[in-house]
Amino acid sequence: MPDNTGFLPLTWPDMLLMAPELLLGVGFIALVVLDLFLPRRISRSWIGGLTLASLLGAALLVWLRMNEMNVGAGDAGVLSLLGDSYRIDDFGSLMKLIFLLGTALVVLLGLGTASRDDAITDKGEYYYLLLPAAIGAMAMASSANLVTLYIGLELMSMTSYVLVAMRRRNDRSAEAAFKYVVTGSISSAFILFGMSYLYGVTGSVQLSGIGQALPMAVENYEAFVYVGFGMMLAGFGVKVAAAPFHAWSLDVYQGAPTPVAAFLTVVSKGATLAVVLRILYSTGLFAAIDASGKGVGDDMFFAVLLVAAIAMLVGTLAALRQLNVKRLLALSGVANAGYLLVPIGLSITMVHSNNVTELIFYLAAYLLMTIGAFAVLTVVSRAVGHDELRGFAGMYYRAPWTAAAMVIFLLSLAGLPISGGFFGKLFILLGAANAKAYWIVAAMVLSSVISYYFYFGFIRQMFMRGGSEERITIPPAIGIVIWFCAAGTLILGVYPELLVEGIDAVFSFQGDLMNVE
């Protein structure tokens, strides 16, 4: 496949294929204009509502496209556009559905909190800036070209920088945004540096083109291939907040508005993971071996697993002494980045190739439990005025049902039955054992046990400590988020086949991820 060096115009059929992304783009521009001309006295919640509507509309379009592509038996195939730099395939569509759902829940969270948060001055922006961030995440999930991928990443990152700084009257928010800009830029630099090496040795920015040239490149420039992939891994490691590249996440989450922190933990992380998976598989790296027969791919996969193991252990160990809930959830996000990296790093074998199902399942479970926990946090921190763990004291008396929902999220985060988190972790564990990576099994189980301590720290506060007896009222928007997430977590815990079958019905490894045509 020759590289298309010139720019290709976007044709009408292409636009139809990109309808979900375009809908969000149009919605974004419309909302910017609307926000400008809407009189001040009109509540910006309307803009939040419209943002929500366009996200759900985009999700519907993605869903329809995915269904249309999977009519009848056989391989769903791939629709590629713009010179095969953008792919509409089932992997991308599944990921997009997760991102859109996550972003929609974040908007709902914002609707429940922003109107009462005086530190947020631009309440309209707070909602519609999530749209370009979502477009970026979707572009990342669909890209088959390093440049497209980078543009998607930057679109998502740039808007996130602004979103983190949204609480303009709060010093921490500004500090967090600045730290995020600096670290984010460094990670972008790493990624670009790695990409440039890959381009240098393969002569292509297309993932498929890189794949074709990779055997030759490995033969002649093995060290450069390592540097290229290694640098990219480090850069993406920063974006998913996997240890040892996670230090930024604590300050950023703490300073950012809680819904934005939820967006960063779930959507931003998920999109980056999708990209890592695509790069490792679409370039055929997993099959690359050098002249001596040593697997270059194996080394890279091992590196991913190593980062995963470090992230799990560092995340859980550091969280043991953490008393600020946002920082605690940031560290929990570090550990979970580790769990999510495991199916990516396992590579595929003859007997075990459902890595993507494991990844998507755990990502969905992670989305529900984390956004649920953040939703409870918004309620609690508004009632007590801070984000410390002791703010949860006496939740049993103040809001018993919300405390019960939080128990579900915590059990799921700790990987205890009956919850989506339990099955998600179990699937990954079984996969790892099936691929004979026993050490990662041990690391996962060990870090899960350590994590009991701080997840149950919430339960200690909520059920065993007394506090104010005053009832906490829950805004309806947040109530919807909490109960949607709790119900989803329970359903995934009792009937996980629902999602597993859904994924398996549409996703095919060779058709969707590899470039087998």
Next chain:
Amino acid sequence: MSILSDIPVLSILLLLPVLGLLVLLLIPKNRHRAITAVAVVATLLPIVLSLWLYTDFDKQQGGATYREDAVWLEVPVNHEWTQEADIIFSFDYSLGIDGLSLPLLLLTTVVTAMAALAAIHVKKRRKAFYAWFLLLEAGMLGVFMARDLFLFFIFFEITLVAAYFLIGIWGYYNRERTANQFLIYNGIGSALMLIAFVLLVNTAGFRMEETARGLEMIYSGSYADILRNLADPNAWVNLPGAAAGGTNPFEMSGGMAWTIFVLLLIGFGIKLPIFPFHTWMLKVHAEAPPAVVMIHSGILLKMGAYGFIRFGLLLFPEQAREWAVALATLGLINLLYGAVLAFRQTEFKLVLAYSSISHMGIVLLGLAAFNEIGLQGAIVQLVSHGFISALLFLIVGSLYERTGTTELPALGGLARSMPFMSGMLLAAGLASLGLPGLSGFVGELLSLLGLFESMRWVTAAAVLGIILTAAYMLRSVLGITFGERREEHAALRDARFVEALPMIVLLAFIVLLGCYPSVLTDTVGVSVEGFMDQLFATRSGG
């Protein structure tokens, strides 16, 4: 065939406490009487069902008719990578009973119901207490019935979470720290167990099946499959299509088998508890509310022993036999350490906690004997100690309710003001030290008898532990009931009817097992005989 075999009895047994839990949630929380009534009824009904199962089982000499199997979910592991066969992970909802689990099931239902009655002392948040309590019962029943590794694990973790809440909210002064320690120790235990299970499923949990979708390779946690594959190293030859490949797909190397065995030994050893891992359990005995200690000491510790027998001993008999001396040593350490430390305690609850460690040592000794009598003795000891310690802690709870202390120096001469409870305490103490005619004697006798066949000197040393048991038990029990009476204890009232009833029921079981041990040994024997036959036929022979 009985009518019981046509309906899913085991599922109903499992669902009764869950049903009670749901009804409980509908009752307003200030209706204390209604809440207690629902909880007690929800724990009494399982007794009826388990007694029925127990008698029916004896007639049939086997529990095969009760098996319930259903596929919970299937996860494909490969995606059009290999065209000729599909590989899937299968999670099964599979319940069953045999001579090993049935007595423990009966123990669970009886002790839980008695503990539910004893929990009338609970004052705060009664509705939540009984809700967690019923969830705990469902978890324990599930543990003893599950015949799928992951199902077992799920129930095991449910008991962990429920017990965490019960200890942490309703315990004494140091409850939070105790609950944490309980959680972390048991969390580590179940983590090791989970690793072992994942390894087992990926090796011996393999089978091939001709289904409508063609030849399928299935990894599952089915206990029956794993047992069969491990017991017969040549089982894979009979797989459809295996002859062509010519390699054993289970790939259970010696190192792997040993790894799994050791993981299981430590994992369940923490729960049992085996000597260096016992500190959490002392705290729980001292800090948890009496009703929960009854369950903890009476049933939860037994889950550790049960798990080790079912998964460690029955799946890996060769490894266990090679380590028989080590097991015996661990048992001896438990027995003597527990006995000596129990002798030194001044707090009655700690005397009983160390006594539990000591009695669990006898279970290990029975297992280490590696013959039918020893194994039978170990199981009898489990059941018997379950009843005895439940009775002892029931009395301790009632004593604490009245005197506000369980320190031995602060108690004495209670026989005059509370003749009934003192009598019960004496009877329980005598049962615990192994007086013939009471159940403790049977368990100890059988265990040591079995051990005498294989390791005489260990048995001789173990007898020392029995003597010590008599010494510390009599010291503390007599100290409480006789001796000088304290002025402030003169006006104490004896047991009320709701307190006396569970004591009588538990003592009745202790006497029954002591006088007619065949009620229990016959049932246990059904499963034990099969195990030993199979062990010596397939392993030693070929």
